[in-house]
Amino acid sequence: MTDPSVTAELLEKYGGPAPRYTSYPTALDWKDDVGPDDYPELLRSAGEREGPLSLYVHVPFCEKRCLFCGCNVKITRDREWGRKYVELLRREAETAGRNLGGREVHEIHWGGGTPTWLAPDELTALWDAVGSAFSVSPDVEAAVEVDPRVTSDEQLRLLAHLGFRRLSLGIQDFDPLVQATVQRVQSVEDTARTVAVARDAGFRSVNVDLMYGLPRQTRDGFQTTLDHVVALRPDRVALFGYAHVPWLKKHHRALDTAVAPTPAEKLVIFKDAVQAFTSAGWVFLGLDHFALTGDPLACALADGTLNRNFMGYTTRPGDDTIGLGVSAIGEVGGAYVQNARELTDWQDAVRDRGVAVVRGHRLNAEDRLRRDAVMRIMCHGRLRWADLDAAHGPDTASLLGPERAALASLAEDGLVHLNEDSVQVTGTGRVFLRQVAAVFDRYLRDRDGQDAFSRVI
Ligand code: SF4
Known part of the structure; x- marks a missing residue:
């Protein structure tokens, strides 16, 4: 539980910007002194290490932009992008797998963008490409991010059939006024249906993302959202604060922060969420994450083995992570690495050399x-x-x-x-x-x- 004694002075002094520390140093402090020439050697060095390996695949496509979005996305309905992208991912995976050798992959995460922007045959092709490029453990823990607005029942069943067991979906806020303001309209019914179909198909863990601090958000409106989410019983909840960075994300300019909750109001909304979840069976993991009692993350918190990586809190103890796809980040052989952030740069690099790393940081x-x-x-x-x-x-x-x-x-x-x-x-x-x-x-x-x-x- 949070302490109710957070004063206006403390909010003023400590409420400002700070990293989320999914890595240290943060990606902003990585430099181009780690590049494509270094990456194969880093992979070979990672291949000589013992222990499980994680894989992150970034699929950048979305049909429509949500105005709060801070991800690296390509907005398009042109399906030709998907076919070309999966083909290049196959090439990038083959190059990484060849250098890495046989070290086993125990965790796979497909994020975006919207991985289910891809058609069913492309999802299968991507899964197969990873499976043939790497030695994937039969017990691999595979997670995928989906958008209920564009994900079909067929895709959910296919993903479960391929081996995915963890599902993550965005909600942010069910308040219709907030949804209209941020241009992401998604009903409670469609969201609940996605969760039900996924569970029926074989997904055994569901994570939902919420967001506070959005324009037009109110304490009462968000309380209604919390009630709906509690009823959905997701295994995990992430409650992110909206990061308004119009100098980095031009579409944020369309959001009027004058009608967003003040820091003091945001704190109240945050505390309401902590109260709603912790009183209904979730454990507050810290920062802005919750897990149902008995969830592996809640158990890891209790026994002191909770860890943190690019995907947030995890039970895994500092695995190496291979990043595939545009802007993907990874950690291999004692260094952080990041792929080219522009889609065309990533495509050119993978086509030419099979790798697209452009920057990184060797940890001393x-x-x-x-x-x-x-x-x-x-x-x-x-x-x-x-x-x-x-x-x-x-x-x-x-x-x-x-x-x-x-x-x-x-x-x-x-x-x-x-x-x-x-x-x-x-x-x-x-x-x-x-x-x-x-x-x-x-x-x-x-x-x-x-x-x-x-x-x-
Ligand atoms: S669906 Fe997700 S990744 Fe795509 S624009 Fe919306 S918030 Fe960003």
Whole structure:
């Protein structure tokens, strides 16, 4: 539960932009000193490591743009794009698989965009391409993002038949006025039907995404949305704050933030959501995620094994991840990598060389230490200095001296409890979890502005 004692002063001081830390350093701090010439070697190095591997496939296509969208998408109804895209994904997968060798893939995630923008035969071709390029575990955990507005029953049954067991779908807000404002109209009935058909087809886990802070959103309207979502009983819920970044996403200009909830109103909506879910059987994982009691994520939180990767919270302990598709990100052989962000650049690169990596970051020892500290805060809300010493050597205290001083200031504001041995995030601090983690971010300190990140509240 969040602490009700978040004051206007704390909101003003800590409610501003901060990274979500699905990686450390964040993708904004990666550079082009890791590129296509480095990637095959990184893959070979990853192939020599033990342990499971994850695969992320980005399908960028959508029929229509939602005005709040922050993803890398290509809006089109031209089906020819799909055929060409899957063919190039096959080539990219083959190149990656060849360099990687036989290391087994245990987790697959198709995200977007809208993967179900692809026709059924293209979905099958993509699944087969991955299956023949990589050694996929028979127990692979496969997840796919779908849009209820464009996903047919046939596609859902096909995806289940292929092996997908986890479904993720966007809702954001069921309030008709908000839906009209953000140009994403999706009824409760269609959403419930998608969930029912998916479960009947064999999906055993459903995640829904909600969004707060959207224009025209109200406390009462969102409470109705929460009631509908509680009735749907999704296994997992992500409650994202809307990130208004019109200087990065031009379509955000069409959204009038003057009619969006204020930070104080957003906090009330957020607390309502925490109350609604935690009182109805979900566990608050932290940040803005919830999982039903008994869900593997809730169990991982309880036993201290919760982790975080590009897809958010996970039970997997820091697997290497191969990214396929335009703008896809991955982590292989001790480095983060990202593919070309423009669709035509990605197409040209894959056609020419089979790889499209254009930037990345090789993690050094200090990065690993700081990442460990960031992730302990993000996943467990606490860290013990002795654990950092055990994992990274005995001088972590001297390396993190300034951070320990900065934490003292957070302690004065009631965000953390500090003692000689550990840092523990308080109930108030959980509201500003990203700001607590950001204390350990050396790159953020050197950065001019933080405008690229969403507000904490
Ligand atoms: S369906 Fe999803 S990815 Fe596509 S525009 Fe809407 S929010 Fe963005």
